[in-house]
Amino acid sequence: MMMNMVQAINAALSGEMERDPSVVLLGEDVGVDGGVFRVTDGLIDRFGEDRVIDTPLAEAGIAGVAIGMALNGLRPVAEIQFMGFSYLVLNQMINHAARMRNRTRGKLTVPMVLRMPYGAGIKALEHHSESTEALYAQIPGLKVVVPSTPLEAKGLLISSIRDPDPVVFLEPTRSYRMLKEEVPEGEHLVPLGKARTVQEGDDVTIVGWGAMIPLIQRAVADLKGSAEIIDLRTISPMDSHAVVESVKRTGRAVVVHEAPRSFGPGAEIAARIYEGAILKLEAPVERVTAPDITVPLPKGEDRYYVNEKKIKEGVERALRF
Amino acid sequence: MLTDEFDPQKGEMLRIVDEEGEADMGLMPRMSKDLLLKAYRTMLLTRLADDKAVKLQRQGRLGAYPPSKGQEASQVGPAMALKEEDWLVWAFREMGALLWKGVPLETQYLYWMGNELGNVYPEGTRVTPSVVPVGSQVPQAVGIAYAGLIRKEKSVVLAYFGDGATSEGDFHEGLNFAGVFRTPNVFVCQNNQFAISTRRSRQTASATIAQKAIAYGFPGILVDGNDIMAMYAATKEAAERARKGKGPTLIESFTYRMSDHTTSDDWRKYRSKEEVAEWERKDPLKRFSAYLVSKGFLKDEASLIEELGELVEKAAVQAEATPAPGLADVFEHTYAEMPPYLREQMGGGWK
Numbered sequence A: 001m002m003m004n005m006v007q008a009i010n011a012a013l014s015g016e017m018e019r020d021p022s023v024v025l026l027g028e029d030v031g032v033d034g035g036v037f038r039v040t041d042g043l044i045d046r047f048g049e050d051r052v053i054d055t056p057l058a059e060a061g062i063a064g065v066a067i068g069m070a071l072n073g074l075r076p077v078a079e080i081q082f083m084g085f086s087y088l089v090l091n092q093m094i095n096h097a098a099r100m101r102n103r104t105r106g107k108l109t110v111p112m113v114l115r116m117p118y119g120a121g122i123k124a125l126e127h128h129s130e131s132t133e134a135l136y137a138q139i140p141g142l143k144v145v146v147p148s149t150p151l152e153a154k155g156l157l158i159s160s161i162r163d164p165d166p167v168v169f170l171e172p173t174r175s176y177r178m179l180k181e182e183v184p185e186g187e188h189l190v191p192l193g194k195a196r197t198v199q200e201g202d203d204v205t206i207v208g209w210g211a212m213i214p215l216i217q218r219a220v221a222d223l224k225g226s227a228e229i230i231d232l233r234t235i236s237p238m239d240s241h242a243v244v245e246s247v248k249r250t251g252r253a254v255v256v257h258e259a260p261r262s263f264g265p266g267a268e269i270a271a272r273i274y275e276g277a278i279l280k281l282e283a284p285v286e287r288v289t290a291p292d293i294t295v296p297l298p299k300g301e302d303r304y305y306v307n308e309k310k311i312k313e314g315v316e317r318a319l320r321f
Numbered sequence B: 001m002l003t004d005e006f007d008p009q010k011g012e013m014l015r016i017v018d019e020e021g022e023a024d025m026g027l028m029p030r031m032s033k034d035l036l037l038k039a040y041r042t043m044l045l046t047r048l049a050d051d052k053a054v055k056l057q058r059q060g061r062l063g064a065y066p067p068s069k070g071q072e073a074s075q076v077g078p079a080m081a082l083k084e085e086d087w088l089v090w091a092f093r094e095m096g097a098l099l100w101k102g103v104p105l106e107t108q109y110l111y112w113m114g115n116e117l118g119n120v121y122p123e124g125t126r127v128t129p130s131v132v133p134v135g136s137q138v139p140q141a142v143g144i145a146y147a148g149l150i151r152k153e154k155s156v157v158l159a160y161f162g163d164g165a166t167s168e169g170d171f172h173e174g175l176n177f178a179g180v181f182r183t184p185n186v187f188v189c190q191n192n193q194f195a196i197s198t199r200r201s202r203q204t205a206s207a208t209i210a211q212k213a214i215a216y217g218f219p220g221i222l223v224d225g226n227d228i229m230a231m232y233a234a235t236k237e238a239a240e241r242a243r244k245g246k247g248p249t250l251i252e253s254f255t256y257r258m259s260d261h262t263t264s265d266d267w268r269k270y271r272s273k274e275e276v277a278e279w280e281r282k283d284p285l286k287r288f289s290a291y292l293v294s295k296g297f298l299k300d301e302a303s304l305i306e307e308l309g310e311l312v313e314k315a316a317v318q319a320e321a322t323p324a325p326g327l328a329d330v331f332e333h334t335y336a337e338m339p340p341y342l343r344e345q346m347g348g349g350w351k
């Protein structure tokens, strides 16, 4: 069936709820309203208000309650309405979800998914455009997953729900309705921790994820030379092997992310490339990212957001070096 | 219903056995002699084990430790109302409650000695690990209870926290959720009058903590936390209410931390000797033993102390003999499956 990402995520959720009665959804407006992006539309009618839970307006509470549910045999999928409001859950996610397995030596675990829309590029209100995946990726014990297409979203979300560890699942708002593609009706799994080669090429490796993937594809469409595009899919634990092996062949690397540059995921990826492929490198790792500034309000968003032109320039710099 | 008889807004406090060991038999819950003696034994063990933990810390054999002294009734009473299938969610100052629920003393010592194995409880023990970030266990207890509802269990979830925790957002979010979803929770706030040095009056302008329950839409009750009978009776009623699907209860245990906040603290900085002496007079152990002696239930306390003292020594020895975690121990529980880069870091003998 042709689906956009919203529909694909909805299909993943309903399929998993159908298959496993321990899967429950909770969050602000996820029930009757179907979520502010309608990602959970119709699920309350199918699964009832005990399993699709409209919660009080309380992010730390949502995360804390979800952790408790996971400790007692459920597989909660909690939604935070926007990433910009997810900082209220850091205490619960970092101090509890991420470390429960380790501190109980595997006795207690927190198989939960914390879903949230993230990223800029849709000229949204203040606090609705953050991409702070690095905050979560720095925490051992958390997994951070970002889908780039509807098909990917379905497969990655199902894997996230079945994963034994807590997963922060970041849904690029810009990609929610951008593209439709064929998504199989039944089960479709994409393993966590494995990158995807979107396009093979010999001259430069471009690493990205989420809403950056279609931008990268367009940016290199008429490139002189052939680019290999890698969709990281899982920011943490990262598939550095896929990246390093590709760069060993191409000798050049560009990392693209919409988060600000400093201390962003690009720094980590570059470090892993240097560690794994320094002798094969013909150019420094190029980073195409947002500048280290607060996400501007909509009028200034274009100054911030990565676009095709910036990617093209980055790739050309890497190729020219 | 005790919650109807004692109105926290009028400052009414449930007390069954007074400071002299005199009992109000009209309020007395049904408790067998065995149950009473087991309760006393657990409280006494807590007192002795607590003293030992402080000594071990002073000798550099155990890390920073938050003493329970003075709060034994407040801890053990609620735990006594739990069944095996019920959950106990604690903060960090509930040694007595854990002992009652089956977490061995050596395990608890192991945790305070700094070994994660101290968070590994006997199979089937429904107790979550310690929670240091104050108040953050409260919403988790609500989630555990909600999961119990969905899974059609009849279990109750008891959560402990301090008076300081009631100022945290998590307290509000947790109790608010519990009220909205009528989860089978019993919340026990151990109001020991202090959050480190900060007095209870700095946490809230509410006359009592118990009355906060009213705003969340469920009953609250103020209980003399140094009276084991009262703590047991109030919790038993609350647990039955929860088990019947009638929602949560907030119990304010009015007690006193007789010792330091932790072994890193010095209470003389912020309270007088007179104040502490006054509360020593209200010691929950003295009160309980006076009652048991008057009933003729407790005859040879000296040999009980000796027996428990040996248990404590044994537990300390056992905990100390547990080897420190190896390299694999600290790496392998980060995820269910170890990512390759982590395996590399471990293989390289990460220094």
Ligand SMILES: Cc1ncc(C[n+]2csc(CCOP(=O)(O)OP(=O)(O)O)c2C)c(N)n1
Residues within 6 Å of the ligand: B093, B132, B133, B134, B161, B162, B163, B164, B165, B166, B192, B194, B195, B196, B257, B261
């Ligand atoms: C979120 C958070 N802030 C600060 C601390 C430091 N701290 C540890 S215990 C404590 C006081 C807690 O008081 P209360 O909740 O009354 O419990 P009690 O220690 O009296 O048992 C503080 C401030 C902490 N552990 N967590």
